[in-house]
Amino acid sequence: MSTPDDTQFEAAFADLAHAAELMVDPVDSAVIHGRVRRRRTTRGALAAGLAALLVAAPAVWWLQESNGDENDPPPAEETTATATPDPTTADESAAEPEGGPDGQASEDVEDPVLPAFGDLVGAELELPEFQPDGGSLNDACPSGPATLADGTPEWEDGQWYMHEGPVWVLKVVHTKLEEGGPTRAVALIGCMPVETMVRQAVVVAGDGAGGWEVTEEVALGDTSDFPLFDIAPAATAGVLLMVTDTETTGMYEPVPVDYRIMRYRTGSDLEDVTGEAYLLGVTDIEASVEVTEGEDGTWRIELTLTNAGDHEAVGFQMTACGSDSFVLEEFDLPPCTADSEGVAVYEGLAAGESVVEEWTFTPPPSQEWSGDEDSGMYLLGDVRPTTYSAEVFVYDPDLSNNGFRVDVTPEDVA
Amino acid sequence: MTPTRGTRHPPAAEQPLLLRPTLEFDDFYAANVRTITGQIFAYTGDRAEAEDLVAEAFCRALARWHKVQDYENPTAWVRRVAWNLATSHLRRRTVAQRFLKRQQEVHEPPPDGDRVDLMRALAGIGERHRKAVILRYMAGLTVAEIAHQEGVPEATVRSWLARGKAALAGRLAVHDEMEER
Structure with missing residues (x-):
């Protein structure tokens, strides 16, 4: 399918914009006034302490893959004590939508001067x-x-x-x-x-x-x-x-x-605190590839990406490219002669788990290969963590096992 | 990026003292909140989340309203804050969702008909490409305006748009083919 022109995009998105505007249910502006007023009046030291507790508690909870000094108690104990409504703002609170579950950060006391x-x-x-x-x-x-x-x-x-x-x-x-x-x-x-x-x-x-x-x-x-x-x-x-x-x-x-x-x-x-700190997101992703030749002349590439480390992988991305004649059925493999391109991003993988990609290609006769494929066709790829993509560390200490390669020689297709 | 200063306000005599800023903000809010929330909804795919993020952006605007109202384009300021909040939120959401698991996520049903495909397709393309396409075609910004908002060269925005449109077209084609089977 060719890419639709601007007119088609504009029409489709205008329709979507109209529908989305009807679907959303924003709060009344009085609620915005109330929230800002409360933030101003609770900017004192005591309120700042409470805000810190509320904002920090959820983050703390999901950092519990820690031990020793870095281990925290469940956040419920910390947060329930702060759920008491401010009597001076009870009327304004009533106008607000239902809040999240206990322990959720409340916008009402979130410090607005922290930059995202x-x-x-x-x-x-x-x-x-x-x-x-x-x-x-x-x-x-x-x-x-x-x-x-x-x-x-x-x-x-x-x-x-x-x-x-x-x-x-x-x-x-x-x-x-x-x-x-x-x-x-x-x-x-x-x-x-x-x-x-x-x-x-x-x-x-x-x-x-x-x-x-x-x-x-x-x-x-x-x-x-x-x-x-x-x-x-x-x-x-x-x-x-x-x-x-x-x-x-x-x-x-x-x-x-x-x-x-x-x-x-x-x-x-x-x-x-190397010995005590949580290491969520610090792990070793390992890539391995297996190629099998089918009877009908097609080849199947099975790429296995395994979390070989001890902790959850938060996210990682894959680049791949191929020589001119290396054409996959599943997606357009970028040529290795051009700038690098990412082909996939993964959002997480538990320790010990794998994700498998299966690709299919049919090698053309070697006489049809391009000039730079004299010694063979090839597919190259790499996997890397999506560094800085999350609040936790995102790190793979061992990059020596993150690459993969498939070679097809003229003899293979003779 | 610092928003530029715009036109001067009417003389003080024309303004009902004290009440005027509140009225101005309320008008501003009413005129913009649905549009921006709709755009953020398309970006995040979560209606309640979009409403929260946009509310926060307007809170920040109100807290600085004496300055924001003087900007040449207060709407652009709030939109940028909302998009920044949404981008930051999206980056952390995946991790938080995987590891918190403390609440059942409630997904709002997407719009009906063809919009379902478009929302699905949007959800499947890269974050920056999605942002560029929504800003261009839902918010109606020019390439230069998107580049200004995102702090990147216009060529980068054109690249995002081209890739985003191609990715959307591919995904919509897949949906079409599946439905035809």
């Missing part, structure tokens, strides 16, 4: 220098101020790390940084002046004038001694820092790149 990821894209921030004492790195990585660009790799383009370019905002997590303290937003910022990325973690809050400002420096990474790679909320209080043994950009690594996890809490020294 999207809030920081395009924002100007005065950052700590990427290299202290005025090193040359700062010329390529402006920090005073830096205009932050969206550092989300485009999986459709086969990206799994950001290239050289501006200062990227890579991730934002919301967490308490001290026991009983307010919820804070910690941003992971990166800059890649040459082939490696240097990252820093900072606390960001509203500046009171509609913009954002850094209120606390959490950690400054470098590419040798402290390759800061990722951040995640600590299960109790603090932000976890994943520091890899060597700087990694997701390129092929022949040996595993190990890591340690440090915990930052306001006013405390960094603490190594």
Whole structure:
């Protein structure tokens, strides 16, 4: 089917827009006024504490794949105590729709000055220098101020790390940084002046004038001694820092790149919690491929992607490409001579589980192969974690088993 | 991106003091909330979620209304905040849903007829492609306006649109073929 023209798209979407507008049931503007009024009146210290508890509790619950010091009690105990309605706003609450189940974060007390990821894209921030004492790195990585660009790799383009370019905002997590303290937003910022990325973690809050400002420096990474790679909320209080043994950009690594996890809490020294921290999202994806030739001349490729690690995989993506004559029946295999393209993204895989892709192709006679296929047709692919796609760490320490390849020689089709 | 300042307000004498800002916001809200919520609904596929996210965006607008109302295009500001919230939310939702499992997710029935296919097809394409297509064809933004909102070059938006349209066409074709069988 050819791509419909703009007129067809406009007609179809106009129809959808009309239907969607009729379906939605937005709250009355009085509810918006009520929520904003309550936020203003509960901005005091006590309310901030309650807000932190409510906002943090759900996040804490799903971080329970932890042990020892990083293990938390069920959130219900923490949240039920905060469910008492504010008597000063009872009339306004009545106008609101039904709230979520117990333990859900309530919009009514959510701190509105915490930036989400999207809030920081395009924002100007005065950052700590990427290299202290005025090193040359700062010329390529402006920090005073830096205009932050969206550092989300485009999986459709086969990206799994950001290239050289501006200062990227890579991730934002919301967490308490001290026991009983307010919820804070910690941003992971990166800059890649040459082939490696240097990252820093900072606390960001509203500046009171509609913009954002850094209120606390959490950690400054470098590419040798402290390759800061990722951040995640600590299960109790603090932000976890994943520091890899060597700087990694997701390129092929022949040996595993190990890591340690440090915990930052306001006013405390960094603490190594590698042995206790939850490792949800840190696992090893393994790719294997099997090819069988059918009697009718078709070949079947069975690609198995297995979570060979000990923890749930949060998400991973696959790129693949083929030589000119390698045509799959299931989808258009991008040519290896063009820019890399992503062909699939997966949202999660439990430890020990696999997902299998089955592809079919019929090799043409070798005399029809293109000039660069003299030694054979080939299909190449790779799998990588969707780094920074979730609040937890998303990391595969062993990339040596993530590639797959299918070769077809002239002898195979003789 | 900093929204640009727009036209000056009418003289103070023309404004009923104190009440005027509230009325302005209410009018602004009434004129925009359904449209933006519909777009976010198409993006997230979850009506209640879209309503919550857009309500939050309007809360942020009201909290800064003395500034936002002076922007050249307050609607663009709120729309951008809503889309940012939705994007951020979508990124975390998958993980949260997999591991929380604390509530049964309730999916609203999609619109009827051909719109079902379009909603399904939208849900199956890449996040950025989906966003670009919705902003272009549901919100009616130009390529330049989408590029401005997303902070990317126009060429990137054109690429997203081309890929998004091709992906949608492919998915709609699959649905057609399945229905014909």
